Amino acid sequence: MSDARQYFKLSPDFTMKRGGVLQGAQLAYETWGTLSAQRDNAVLILTGLSPSAHAASSAEDQTPGWWEEMLGPGKPIDTRRWHVICVNTLGSCKGSTGPASVNPETGATYRIDFPKLSLEDAAIAAHELVRGLGIERLACLIGNSMGGMTALAYLSLHPGSVRAHVSISTAPQAQPFAIAIRSLQREAIRLDPHWNLGNYDDENYPETGMSIARKLGVITYRSAMEWVGRFARIRLDSDEREDEPFAVEFQVESYLAAHARRFVRSFDPNCYLYLSRASDWFDISEHGQGNARSALANIRLERALVIGVSTDILFPLSQQEEIAEGLRAGGADVEFVALDSPQGHDAFLVDIDGFGGKIAPFMASL
């Protein structure tokens, strides 16, 4: 399979917020569309915890991306007009430097010797990339889920670097319910004997822990309402069932199992732990003398579109409203949209009509 990823070298001695320095670190990214001569049409997308930089297909990589329907010629984020950049988060395992990378100073994989990661580190790295591409100011910064928190860090740390912002299903700070869920996901991985303090390999891999973590993720990313319509109480045929005590029996159980199977070996467990904890740690109030509202009001933007979903239990609508009000207090022209998509937190990935219907006119109006 061809690969559309490009790589950007971060500055030497890249200093991490909570201590530690990265040498020779890099970010993987992909781009679509053409940067204008004025370099004023750049759009940066910051992703959720697990996606790669491959947001959409391109000539170099024709496989569908994770936001395929949102991004491309004539799509809501129209690449005939915009030069779109999507970056794999610092700390991830899809080409950017993270716990699964080799530490050039030791020649060994970092594993849990990787410095503590914060979303501020991810934001600073993404900003270095944007500047490295010769872009002074983004036309628009888009952040989904964890990427929305990273975007708030980016905006707080780099005043004047962004004209417009699209904030999607995210949080100004992690709330205890989301912390509890993520903490339990991390615990499932850590308690798997194969995690072994981060020293696993393909033979001895924390498969069980990753599977439980992923299933819990999928449960909280979707909504009870959607599943009533989708799975009801439909059972698997008897030939689809495993012959073991308490084996899965309902379709919803095999749906979770299929999701887990796809994820378990495709995402590095240590990277998962680092990014999950970074999400818990994120708190915009650190950029506003302990006050979230002040921190948001310190952000300077011309325009913002803030979208949330009423069925999202992980990043509730009240947190999207808080972001919208805070940015408005900072002087931005803010449009707040509450969607009734049944798909919960994941709606931005699947309810393209709902999200695209708001993002398209916003982008066109910039």
Add this chain to the structure above:
Amino acid sequence: MSDARQYFKLSPDFTMKRGGVLQGAQLAYETWGTLSAQRDNAVLILTGLSPSAHAASSAEDQTPGWWEEMLGPGKPIDTRRWHVICVNTLGSCKGSTGPASVNPETGATYRIDFPKLSLEDAAIAAHELVRGLGIERLACLIGNSMGGMTALAYLSLHPGSVRAHVSISTAPQAQPFAIAIRSLQREAIRLDPHWNLGNYDDENYPETGMSIARKLGVITYRSAMEWVGRFARIRLDSDEREDEPFAVEFQVESYLAAHARRFVRSFDPNCYLYLSRASDWFDISEHGQGNARSALANIRLERALVIGVSTDILFPLSQQEEIAEGLRAGGADVEFVALDSPQGHDAFLVDIDGFGGKIAPFMASL
């Protein structure tokens, strides 16, 4: 500690719905108040998955019960008037026969050789107890959570056996979100190597699996809203933290850990698996030719009080409304109450003002 439990022998050859027969099985129960000469003041309480029959203190056992504030002289369920019976569910491990009991036919603990358990079995056993106590007809049947499903089975299987019903935070059938949560809890136990197909002992005990299952339970029993007010982003003092990678850091994490510690060794893992699966299996529509509404409308009651909580994500308000409407279609005089308690599914255990405020006048009016 003294013990208020009494024991009732179920009929020999107690036949289980999904096959299998129990010999010499028993139910543990406790009672409060005095049965009237007419035997017309009996109230039966069916519990959630984990509680014992010790709903409230008594002269024989002065330790507080799990519904201490709801039950007693002058309390919402006033034991000066009512003869209250609370039963430990068949299949549980608090004195009633279940997977942790010895099979008299083999002399060995049942473990996963216990017959498949359904809530109908639990309902039939509870009905045998009531009849065994010489009670023809209950003045009121109260069911919480899983006990509410068991109560619907009791009402469906024993027409004319109950005058009034209090249904609390339960479901006419398990929905896929609840199935997904419970399936994941069971998986965490089953994948713990110490579960060992049910063959654990005190030395080799599925501590990890039970802990994850319990934490996931607590997360879904409460509500995000409550935790924002209760824990916010408060951190543990550094001397309360364990010195290990990714150790807990936030108060909400240690709250979950404390809950898990209390539960892990106090509830038998195999019993947990059986009762959890029985909850997934329950479907009132099996008592109405495949139609839940018909099944509910087949139930004959004089009065019913149906209470749900808007923040309950496991047993949503829509399911309480479905129960209320179905019972009303069956001719009962039904009062439906939607409470805004912030505590989610567990509100009936803690929001005594809210629940007691509805249960007290209902009971007084009977």
